[in-house]
Amino acid sequence: MHKPFRTAAVLGAGVMGTQIAAHLANAGLTVHLLDLPAQKGDKNSLVEAAFKKALKQSPPIFFTEKTAHRITLGNFEQHFDRVAHVDWVIEAIVENLDTKQQLMQRLEETVRGDAIISTNTSGLPIHAIAQGRSESFRKRFLGTHFFNPPRYLKLLELIPTPDTDPQVLERMQWFGSLYLGKGIVVAKDTPNFIANRIGMYVTMLGLQAWTEWGYTIEEVDTLTGTIVGHPKSATFRTVDLVGLDTLMYVAKNLYPAIPEDESREVFGVPEVLYKLVTSGALGAKTGQGFYKKQKGEILSLNLETFNYEAAKPLNLGEVEAISKLPDLGDRLKALYKDSGRAGEFFRKTTLDILGYSARRIPEIADNPAAIDRAMRWGFGWELGPFELWDLLGFKTVLADMKAAHIPVPEWVETVHQNGEMGFYSGNGRGNHRAETPFAPTVGEIDLAVAQS
CATH class of the missing domain: 3.40.50.720 (NAD(P)-binding Rossmann-like Domain)
Incomplete structure (x- = not known):
């Protein structure tokens, strides 16, 4: 004791x-x-x-x-x-x-x-x-x-x-x-440890979808919020709450600290973020960032004009119908199969995030469960990256990664060659697997709701 x-x-x-x-x-x-x-x-x-x-x-x-x-x-x-x-x-x-x-x-x-x-x-x-x-x-x-x-x-x-x-x-x-x-x-003593290393990557991908892929701020937040089991603040509302200056500070410090990271260019600070921070638009604490509330209306930043404008209608096809599916697993599978812009965004970001998470083992963590727990408990995700991979189908995702030329680490190939059907199924063979990722601790209390 x-x-x-x-x-x-x-x-x-x-x-x-x-x-x-x-x-x-x-x-x-x-x-x-x-x-x-x-x-x-x-x-x-x-x-x-x-x-x-x-x-x-x-x-x-x-x-x-x-x-x-x-x-x-x-x-x-x-x-x-x-x-x-x-x-x-x-x-x-x-x-x-x-x-x-x-x-x-x-x-x-x-x-x-x-x-x-x-x-x-x-x-x-x-x-x-x-x-x-x-x-x-x-x-x-x-x-x-x-x-x-x-x-x-x-x-x-x-x-x-x-x-x-x-x-x-x-x-x-x-x-x-x-x-x-x-x-x-x-966690291991690596830059940003586990949750913030993966979380920053996810956030920067969201910004990239806005600056390079043609998605609006509202579309990105729609596709990275509750529909996929993430907090309703999604990407841009979360950054506004955290502070654009904080995001830029973390990214600027992380980039030079990870020279061996094959995907570190994702952490490069986009020009629009520099511009916003230097102009004093830091998010919620200054009244404007990616969003701005004006006369009771929520406006968002137009990337081309740099003015705050009313939201345009979403161009995401069947996303509204998918969002109404009560089961998270059904929503995720529907998004993955969707043939429109919503599906394209979800597949592209999901395959990228899952590949990045897999390549960080054993650099930042020794097994998938550690990363899944960190993202659940630190970022409020309902499913961690490897749980999501299992849900969508281990072999399906692996094949889609290879088709998209996303690097797959050797340990994942070993799991596949061993005939495993996922990261949390079977008998837990292999150094990077775990059978029960969320086993409760005896006597554990929840201090978020407990009373003294």
């Missing part, structure tokens, strides 16, 4: 830091939330302002007002010594390697010898953050990548380094699942 965490310190009171602190408090932990001291006046004013803003978030990040009292605010100058008394320290400061490394050095001089230290970075190599630290420190260090908002999104990616003690990883898996209500996926 592992020992549960009772106390934690979250370093960094930004959007993610405050919400991680809230989620830990919801789970019953006593939490210290620390940030930089203010330059003038009350040194706690920065962290207090961030926390006050977090309290107003919708949907709420705390179960009750009482839960918020489990968090004690402080700053790095006056209250850093508090980290000496906690079981777990989570770093969530600015995405700058030097700054994080300096903080790790300070932590090593302060934390208890048995405290776990983790980072919530999404864009920096985990092992590099602990570079220069002692062997004892590195054994207790790993990545704990929460997804926003942590209370509501199930995924928690754990990223061990070569130095992370296996017992530390096991403890984090146990605690994250049983106490935090998370779906745990162990």
Whole structure:
């Protein structure tokens, strides 16, 4: 049996830091939330302002007002010594390697010898953050990548380094699942880990369909939303919510970090995205991005005129009838067989995404189940890529990939040669397969709906 965490310190009171602190408090932990001291006046004013803003978030990040009292605010100058008394320290400061490394050095001089230290970075190599630290420190260090908002999104990616003690990883898996209500996926220390690596690829394909394939923003969102078992925000509404500047930042950092990725050109930032960001159209936070609400009407960006215009009628053939099919599997199969523009889009993007996901094994994950879980729990997909592949027919998709000249990795060919009918059927032979991708954890709770 592992020992549960009772106390934690979250370093960094930004959007993610405050919400991680809230989620830990919801789970019953006593939490210290620390940030930089203010330059003038009350040194706690920065962290207090961030926390006050977090309290107003919708949907709420705390179960009750009482839960918020489990968090004690402080700053790095006056209250850093508090980290000496906690079981777990989570770093969530600015995405700058030097700054994080300096903080790790300070932590090593302060934390208890048995405290776990983790980072919530999404864009920096985990092992590099602990570079220069002692062997004892590195054994207790790993990545704990929460997804926003942590209370509501199930995924928690754990990223061990070569130095992370296996017992530390096991403890984090146990605690994250049983106490935090998370779906745990162990990811490799590769750029953007699992969910964001695949998710970014999917998003950039959606932008490509608009800029190069002749589909409108509304058509792309129609074909990448609930009809295919994805959230209703689909592609462009999701980018508007996340922020166009955030998307561009991630893409610009990812592209040079993956020189061996055979498909990395997909991550190249399109000119229209640069233009929007530099003009201040960042999405929901600035009132306009790919969409703009004006006088109660939702307008979308015209790629040619760069004006916001009313939506044109969809030119997607039978998509409305397909969208009314109650069963997701029936909708997906109908789209795959559709002879119109909707089917053409779905087949092209699906084959590309499935091929890309397969080629990332074993680079970012060791098996299909890890990728499927990450996309389900992190992006709200009803089916992961390999579940979708099985649904559409393993042999059918494989043949269509080859016909479309999409590279297929050797391990998929091996599955085919072994006579398997899919990734989750049969007896689970092979290094990259799993029989039960979503086996429940005994005693697991759902903290999105639980009450304190």
